[in-house]
Structures are given as C-alpha cells and as structure tokens.
Amino acid sequence: MLTLFSTKIKCLYRDRQSLFWALLFPIFLAIIYHYAFADLGKTDMLKTINIAAISTGSSNEATLKQTLQDVTFENGLPIFSVAFVDQAEAEQLLDNNKVTGYIVMGEMPELVVKDSDIKATIAKNVLNSYMQMYGVADIITKEIQGESINYNAVMEDMVDREYYLKNRNEASGTNMDYTVIYFYALLAMVCIYGGNWGLREGADISASLSTRGARVNIAPYSMAKLLFCNLSASLALHFTGVLLVIAFMSNILKIDFGTQLPYVIFVCFVGSIIGILFGCLIALLMKGTEKKKDAFLTCITLIWGFLAGLMIPSVKYIVSSKFPALTIVNPVHLITDCLYSLYYYSDLSKYAYNMIILSIIAAILSCMIIMYMRRGKHGSY
Amino acid sequence: MLIFAGVLFILSQESANESKTFTDTKIRTAFINKDNGSLLSQGLYEYLNKYCEFVEVSEERIDDALFIREVEYVIEIDEGFEENFLSGGEALVKKQSIPDSFTSMAINGAINNYLNTAAVLKTYITFDNTTELVDVLKTNMALKSNVSLFDSMHSQNDNGYYETYFNYLSYVMVASFILIIGTIMATFQKLSIKRRNLVAPISIRNLNLKLLFCNGLFTTMFLVVFVILGVITSKNHVINQHLIFYGINAFAFSIVVLALSYLFGMVLNNTKLLTLVSTVVSLGFAFIGGVFVPLEMLNSSTLKIARFVPSYWYVLTNNAIGKLSNFNWQNISKVLGYITLQLIIALVLFVVSFVYSRLRSRQEA
Numbered sequence: 159m160l161t162l163f164s165t166k167i168k169c170l171y172r173d174r175q176s177l178f179w180a181l182l183f184p185i186f187l188a189i190i191y192h193y194a195f196a197d198l199g200k201t202d203m204l205k206t207i208n209i210a211a212i213s214t215g216s217s218n219e220a221t222l223k224q225t226l227q228d229v230t231f232e233n234g235l236p237i238f239s240v241a242f243v244d245q246a247e248a249e250q251l252l253d254n255n256k257v258t259g260y261i262v263m264g265e266m267p268e269l270v271v272k273d274s275d276i277k278a279t280i281a282k283n284v285l286n287s288y289m290q291m292y293g294v295a296d297i298i299t300k301e302i303q304g305e306s307i308n309y310n311a312v313m314e315d316m317v318d319r320e321y322y323l324k325n326r327n328e329a330s331g332t333n334m335d336y337t338v339i340y341f342y343a344l345l346a347m348v349c350i351y352g353g354n355w356g357l358r359e360g361a362d363i364s365a366s367l368s369t370r371g372a373r374v375n376i377a378p379y380s381m382a383k384l385l386f387c388n389l390s391a392s393l394a395l396h397f398t399g400v401l402l403v404i405a406f407m408s409n410i411l412k413i414d415f416g417t418q419l420p421y422v423i424f425v426c427f428v429g430s431i432i433g434i435l436f437g438c439l440i441a442l443l444m445k446g447t448e449k450k451k452d453a454f455l456t457c458i459t460l461i462w463g464f465l466a467g468l469m470i471p472s473v474k475y476i477v478s479s480k481f482p483a484l485t486i487v488n489p490v491h492l493i494t495d496c497l498y499s500l501y502y503y504s505d506l507s508k509y510a511y512n513m514i515i516l517s518i519i520a521a522i523l524s525c526m527i528i529m530y531m532r533r534g535k536h537g538s539y
Numbered sequence: 540m541l542i543f544a545g546v547l548f549i550l551s552q553e554s555a556n557e558s559k560t561f562t563d564t565k566i567r568t569a570f571i572n573k574d575n576g577s578l579l580s581q582g583l584y585e586y587l588n589k590y591c592e593f594v595e596v597s598e599e600r601i602d603d604a605l606f607i608r609e610v611e612y613v614i615e616i617d618e619g620f621e622e623n624f625l626s627g628g629e630a631l632v633k634k635q636s637i638p639d640s641f642t643s644m645a646i647n648g649a650i651n652n653y654l655n656t657a658a659v660l661k662t663y664i665t666f667d668n669t670t671e672l673v674d675v676l677k678t679n680m681a682l683k684s685n686v687s688l689f690d691s692m693h694s695q696n697d698n699g700y701y702e703t704y705f706n707y708l709s710y711v712m713v714a715s716f717i718l719i720i721g722t723i724m725a726t727f728q729k730l731s732i733k734r735r736n737l738v739a740p741i742s743i744r745n746l747n748l749k750l751l752f753c754n755g756l757f758t759t760m761f762l763v764v765f766v767i768l769g770v771i772t773s774k775n776h777v778i779n780q781h782l783i784f785y786g787i788n789a790f791a792f793s794i795v796v797l798a799l800s801y802l803f804g805m806v807l808n809n810t811k812l813l814t815l816v817s818t819v820v821s822l823g824f825a826f827i828g829g830v831f832v833p834l835e836m837l838n839s840s841t842l843k844i845a846r847f848v849p850s851y852w853y854v855l856t857n858n859a860i861g862k863l864s865n866f867n868w869q870n871i872s873k874v875l876g877y878i879t880l881q882l883i884i885a886l887v888l889f890v891v892s893f894v895y896s897r898l899r900s901r902q903e904a
Contacts, residue, residue, distance in 0.1 A: 183815050187822060193841040194826035204639045231644050268685040276641045278686075279564040283590070283645060285684035287652045293679045294656055298663045315659050322654040323647060326615055326635040334637050336607055354811070449810055453718075456814045469822075469831055475607040479600055502606055 159387055166391035184348040184403045192411045195337040204231060207277045210241045210248040210260035219263045225288055237284060291316045338501055339471035341413045346493035347463040348403055349429030353437030353455045355392035360441025381531060389434055397430045416500040425496040428516050432489050435523035442530050462490035492516050565592040566642045568612040569601060577621035582673040583653055586680050590649050611642040702861040704769045705785045706830050709792055709850050714821035716796045717803055720754055721813045724804025758793045784860045791881045792853040798888035805892050824850040852881050
C-alpha cells in the first residue's frame with residue numbers, strides 16, 4: 159500500500175501545471191483581498207474630527223469655544239480639532255473636504271455639514287448636549303426661584319459627568335475586524351477546492367469513466383485499497399498546499415487566526431478531506447463529460463463560498479440567521495464558522511459544534527463512495 | 540448564467556439599500572430591556588431613537604450580529620435599574636460595542652448625557668413622581684442645534700440601483716466570458732482542429748472574422764439580456780439617459796473582456812486552468828477595481844495597482860455617469876474619455892493575442 163501511495167504522489171507531483179495553479183490561485187486571491195481590504199476594517203475607527211468654527215461675537219461664544227476644544231472621547235482623544243476661521247474660509251475648507259463641517263457660534267449654534275455621516279452626527283450630538291446643558295441650568299434656576307442657586311455650580315455639575323456604562327458579559331473577545339471573514343471564507347474554499355483532485359481520482363478509478371479506470375479495474379487488487387491510497391496521496395499534496403496558504407496568510411499577510419493555530423490546521427484538514435471526497439463522489443455519481451463535472455464543482459464551490467461570506471461577509475450572517483438549514487449543508491460555511499469562532503469567541507463550543515457536523519458530512523460522503531464502488535461490475539460491449 | 544443572474548440580483552439588492560440619501564446617521568442598535576415598565580428606561584429608549592435604529596436580534600445571535608456589524612451597539616438594562624437610579628444606588632447600563640469606534644462613542648455619549656442630565660435634575664429638583672422627571676427630561680433633551688447641509692456636491696438620484704447593478708455586472712461578465720469564450724477559443728487552439736481548419740477551403744481571415752462575429756453576437760446578446768434584467772429588477776423600471784450611458788459603458792467593457800478572454804483562451808488552452816483563471820481574474824478585478832469594495836474605501840497604494848485593472852476604469856465611468864445631472868458636452872466628454880480608454884485597452888489586448896497567435900502558428904508550422 160505504501161508503494162502505491164508513494165507512486166501516486168510522484169504521479170501527481172509530475173503534473174506541475176495543475177499543482178502550480180492549485181497553489182497560486184488562493185495565494186493570488188489572498189493578495190488581492192489583502193490590498194482591497196487594507197483600509198476597510200479601519201474606516202469606523204476613532205479619529206479626531208476636523209471642524210471649523212465661525213465667530214459671530216455672541217455672548218456665550220467663549221464657553222462654546224472652550225467646550226469644543228475641551229471635549230474628549232472616553233479614551234482621552236480630543237473629539238475636535240477646531241480651526242477658527244471666517245465664513246468664506248470655512249466654506250472653502252468644507253468644499254475641499256478638509257473639515258467635516260463648520261459651526262456658526264451664535265446664540266443658537268448652527269452646524270453646516272456636507273454629508274450626514276457618523277462624524278457629522280457626532281458633531282451634532284456634542285452641540286446638542288451643549289445646548290441641553292444650558293437648558294437644564296435654565297430649568298433648574300426657574301424651578302428654584304427665590305432660593306439662592308448658583309448657576310455656575312449647576313453648570314459645573316453638568317460638566318463634571320459620571321459614567322453610567324459598563325460592559326456586558328461577553329463570550330466574544332475584542333477581535334472585531336470583520337474583514338477576516340473574507341480570508342476565512344477563502345481558506346475554506348481552498349480546502350473544498352480539493353474537489354478537483356477528487357474529481358480526477360474518481361474518474362481514474364471507475365472503469366466506465368476513463369481508460370485508465372478500465373485498466374486499473376482488471377488488476378487483481380482491491381479497488382477500495384487503491385482508491386484509499388490514491389485519495390490519501392491527493393490529500394497529502396492538497397493539504398500541503400493548504401498549509402502553505404495558511405503560512406502565507408498568517409506570516410506574510412498577517413491575517414489574525416486567533417491564538418489556537420493547531421485547531422485552525424485541524425479544521426482545514428477535515429475540510430480538505432471533505433473537498434476531495436466530494437469531488438470524487440461527483441465524478442462517480444454525476445452523468446456527463448468531465449468538463450460538465452468540472453464546471454459543476456466550480457459553480458457549487460463558488461456558491462458555497464458566496465453564502466459563507468466570500469464576497470460580502472454579511473451574507474454569512476443573513477444566511478445563518480434566516481436559513482440556518484442551509485449552513486449545515488454548506489461545508490465552506492462550517493469551516494469559515496470554525497475559523498471565525500476561534501478568532502472571535504473565547505470558548506470552543508461553537509467550534510466543536512461545527513466540527514461535529516463537518517465530521518458527519520465526511521462520514522456520509524465516505525459511505526456514499528463506498529456504497530457506489532462496492533461490487534461494481536462493468537460489462538464490455 | 541441563471542445562477543449569475545441570481546447572484547447579481549442579490550448583490551445589487553444588498554448594496555442598493557445602503558443609505559445614499561441625506562438622513563441622520565442612525566446606529567443599528569439592539570435594545571434589551573429587562574426593567575419592564577420602568578419609565579426611565581422607556582424614556583431613554585425614546586431619546587435614543589434619535590440616534591439609533593433599533594434592531595430585533597435574539598440574545599444568542601448578538602455576538603455574531605455585532606461582529607458582522609448587523610448591529611453596532613448593544614444596550615442591556617437590568618431589572619431594577621430605575622429603582623437603583625432614583626435611590627442613588629449603582630445603576631449602570633450594560634453595553635457591548637465595537638471598541639474605539641465612532642459609533643460606540645456616539646451612543647456612549649448619548650446615554651451618559653441622558654442619565655447625567657437626569658441625575659443633575661434629580662439633585663436640584665424634587666419631583667413628585669418619575670413621570671414628571673421623565674417629562675422634564677424629554678422637553679430638555681428635545682433641545683437641539685440647527686444642522687444644515689452645505690450645497691451637496693453630488694445630488695443622488697434613483698440611478699443608484701443601476702450604478703450598483705452595472706458595477707456588479709462587470710464581475711459577472713469577466714467570470715462568464717473568460718469561461719465561455721475562453722473555452723471556445725481554447726478548443727480552436729487544439730492542434731488537430733487547427734490543422735483541419737487550415738486544410739478547409741476557407742481562408743484564415745474569413746474564419747477569424749466569423750469567430751469574432753459570433754463572439755461579438757454572444758456578447759451583445761448577453762448584454763441585452765442583462766440590461767433588460769436590470770430594468771425589470773429595478774424598482775421603478777425607468778429607462779432614461781443614464782441607463783443608455785450605462786449600457787454603452789457596459790458594451791465598451793464587454794469588448795475589453797472579450798479581448799481578455801481571447802488572450803486567455805489562446806495562451807492557456809486548457810479548460811481546467813480557464814476555470815481557475817476565470818475565478819481569480821473575476822474576483823480580483825471586482826475587488827481591486829472597485830466593484831465589491833467602493834473605490835473611496837481602497838487605500839492609495841491599491842488604487843495605484845487598480846489603474847492596471849480594466850474594471851477600475853469601467854467603475855470610474857459608471858460613477859461619473861451616476862453623477863451626471865446635465866447631459867451637456869462638457870460633462871459627457873469625461874465619460875466618453877473613460878470609455879475610449881477602455882476601448883484602447885481592448886485594442887491592445889487584441890493586438891497582443893493576434894501577435895501571440897501568429898508567433899505560435901509559426902512555431903507549430
């Protein structure tokens with residue numbers, strides 16, 4: 159058996175062209191992703207907002223000025239970087255997208271923005287709470303007329319804020335970069351692309367599919383053993399490729415796979431097995447030419463990839479919340495979900511759940527292949 | 540093709556929903572209120588309505604939803620919150636958010652603002668009941684500054700759907716043309732078939748022209764089908780000047796892809812490789828060329844690479860068409876310039892593939 163295995167490895171290794179492309183394909187895609195998403199995950203990250211402010215000479219301008227300069231996000235980063243300019247300059251700055259908006263610091267401050275994006279909303283919120291602060295002071299002084307009330311003390315109480323938030327107990331960590339889903343789905347798809355190897359093995363072992371199959375079938379050797387050797391050889395090469403892709407992604411592209419690399423490798427291994435078995439099964443069960451089977455395999459893998467978030471990560475979420483049944487029959491989703499749970503969750507329950515389903519799929523595929531191959535007889539006409 | 544049409548439809552629905560009109564940026568938030576019937580938490584909910592778009596998410600899905608940004612903020616109010624707050628005990632709102640993001644800061648600020656105001660009011664004024672406090676809060680929190688929009692540079696219209704649709708169409712074109720036309724061309728590259736064609740009483744020029752014509756016919760039919768599909772799937776089924784320009788641009792791009800498919804079919808002449816190449820090239824073009832990820836979101840070094848990708852020029856043209864409000868020569872000339880550029884790329888690709896085919900037939904002879 160070992161001889162068969164090593165011979166098969168040599169056979170496959172000689173087909174450099176396929177080997178080269180099978181390896182190059184995912185690495186190439188990973189590079190493309192890397193460039194495309196270099197900035198994507200960081201767009202909503204906190205930055206100081208540039209704004210302009212126009213003086214109108216109103217009485218409370220000094221307070222507003224001070225407020226704008228003093229307010230910070232809770233991590234201490236100043237919210238605004240303010241440029242005090244005149245109207246014309248402010249408009250020019252806004253027009254050239256140098257600032258998010260400008261504030262006309264009158265009795266009732268006015269904000270002028272170009273787009274109502276999150277930065278503009280934050281600027282608006284700050285102005286709103288500034289006005290509400292005065293509002294409260296007004297309400298209180300009106301309410302407690304007669305009693306000696308220090309307006310400034312109220313204002314100080316308003317400025318001196320308490321923090322009313324705490325974190326929920328979360329099973330998830332702080333790894334929040336959702337662009338990793340693209341890479342995970344890609345890696346998952348690479349595993350399933352092992353189907354191409356399986357497709358060839360399926361055709362090579364079946365007497366009705368290829369001349370090689372016919373020849374092999376008359377050999378006095380157990381077909382099950384031979385197929386096992388062939389598939390193992392394919393798996394060995396394919397999985398080596400997958401490992402190289404993982405190494406490339408984690409070391410060169412610096413994709414974060416969480417801290418448990420052995421688990422990552424394990425799920426990719428099971429995924430590769432499923433890919434190869436699936437391809438083999440298609441070769442055996444599907445009628446039609448090799449091209450047709452090839453196209454079918456590519457199509458279904460791409461669709462699985464799409465549903466697992468290969469093109470738009472939120473598709474993965476939508477599918478899993480609206481059509482959970484679809485996720486069970488989609489190995490690309492299951493593998494992606496495993497990788498994602500290793501990255502995002504601190505416990506392994508989700509990983510284990512997905513792994514169990516993946517193992518069941520692998521078992522079912524193996525059973526189907528064995529059942530089909532068993533006692534197959536081919537007549538000669 | 541049907542599958543592609545389906546994917547295309549889903550893709551454009553997905554992103555046509557993204558806000559292209561001027562609205563307050565509301566943050567998708569999950570609000571879990573366990574302090575049932577409490578006026579303060581209800582008041583907070585109503586106040587946050589200005590900032591949040593509340594989304595129903597089951598509790599066990601919250602982590603997943605947050606990761607994928609289906610919700611960007613989660614608020615949980617414990618039982619007995621109001622009681623604790625009024626009695627001066629520890630009353631904290633539980634939150635879960637994307638760390639250090641604008642969205643989390645915006646909502647953090649709003650919640651703190653509301654509760655701080657409530658606390659200050661409570662300190663200075665004795666209220667008869669909670670309703671009174673919440674009412675005063677409500678009036679005060681309704682105070683807001685004036686926000687106006689600077690003359691918007693690009694007025695958005697309902698061409699948003701077409702723009703997305705046609706952008707995504709480029710992905711479908713690249714993926715299917717390389718596969719279909721590439722495979723056909725690869726078949727003609729087989730030596731036995733080539734030899735058979737050479738001895739046939741038909742000139743090479745004639746054969747090549749016929750091939751070109753047929754491929755052109757396929758391309759045109761493909762486009763017509765997908766343009767009609769675009770009109771059918773759009774909301775208002777409008778046929779306007781924009782649509783015509785999108786169509787022209789798509790036609791120009793289809794010529795580029797046709798030329799590219801020719802080249803791949805000739806160079807690779809192996810169907811297995813063509814499948815892989817079509818996947819890589821289509822996804823690559825789509826991601827770097829600004830189809831799946833908007834051009835504004837790509838960083839500058841990626842944009843430099845993107846200039847070598849035909850999809851980039853196609854998407855740029857589509858974006859320019861989307862911004863057209865006045866179809867005068869000055870505005871159109873920019874669009875036409877981009878289209879011409881695509882045609883030049885196509886020409887270069889055709890020339891390369893013809894030269895390659897010449898060189899190879901010499902080798903084979």
